Amino acid sequence: MPVYENERGTYIFNSKDLCMIEHIPELVEAGINSFKVEGRMKTALYVATVARTYRLAIDDYLESGERYQSRIPFYKEEIAKCTYRRYTTGFFFGRPDSETQIYDSNTYVNEYTYLGIVEKEADGRFCIEQRNKFCVGEEIEVMKPDGTNMKLTVKALTDEDGRTLESVPHPRQKIYIDLGAGLDSFDILRRKQG
Numbered sequence: 001m002p003v004y005e006n007e008r009g010t011y012i013f014n015s016k017d018l019c020m021i022e023h024i025p026e027l028v029e030a031g032i033n034s035f036k037v038e039g040r041m042k043t044a045l046y047v048a049t050v051a052r053t054y055r056l057a058i059d060d061y062l063e064s065g066e067r068y069q070s071r072i073p074f075y076k077e078e079i080a081k082c083t084y085r086r087y088t089t090g091f092f093f094g095r096p097d098s099e100t101q102i103y104d105s106n107t108y109v110n111e112y113t114y115l116g117i118v119e120k121e122a123d124g125r126f127c128i129e130q131r132n133k134f135c136v137g138e139e140i141e142v143m144k145p146d147g148t149n150m151k152l153t154v155k156a157l158t159d160e161d162g163r164t165l166e167s168v169p170h171p172r173q174k175i176y177i178d179l180g181a182g183l184d185s186f187d188i189l190r191r192k193q194g
Helices: 021-029 044-063 065-070 072-082
Strands: 112-122 125-129 139-143 149-153 156-159 174-178 188-192
Touching (some): 021 065, 044 065, 044 072
Antiparallel strands (some): 112 188, 125 174, 139 149, 156 174
């Protein structure tokens, strides 16, 4: 079969993303005890968000099927925060058809920007290795490993030497942040775009 290209390019084997968050019971009952989150060509925020969300969904299902069912909108919303691309269930419920392919685009829509991960606390300040620019006064979201999210405003930023900063524009810069609340190691900071 010939392959053609339009003015936007060719999207060969450009499948929709596999998403089984609504089918955790079927996966667990099938005996699957290890899940792999695809991270190649994805952002760190995507991998962290999806892994955390699946961990929560699996734990919720094992605790109570009703709890899992009631939180499906939350799981879907969390996954959509890090990227949005149409989803498929792959081969799980039969052979995929042409509906599982994306023929018109290769674009992801990212709603949130990854800002960094909390490394340590020192004198009430929390150290992160910053990944994207943000400023004092901006509202950001803290993703806790337990699945809770906290919306907080950046109160102050300082560099490693304690100098006050208004913004942090240089990726991988070690900074200390004050959000007016306690943070824990491994908390992930993100900001809603737009």
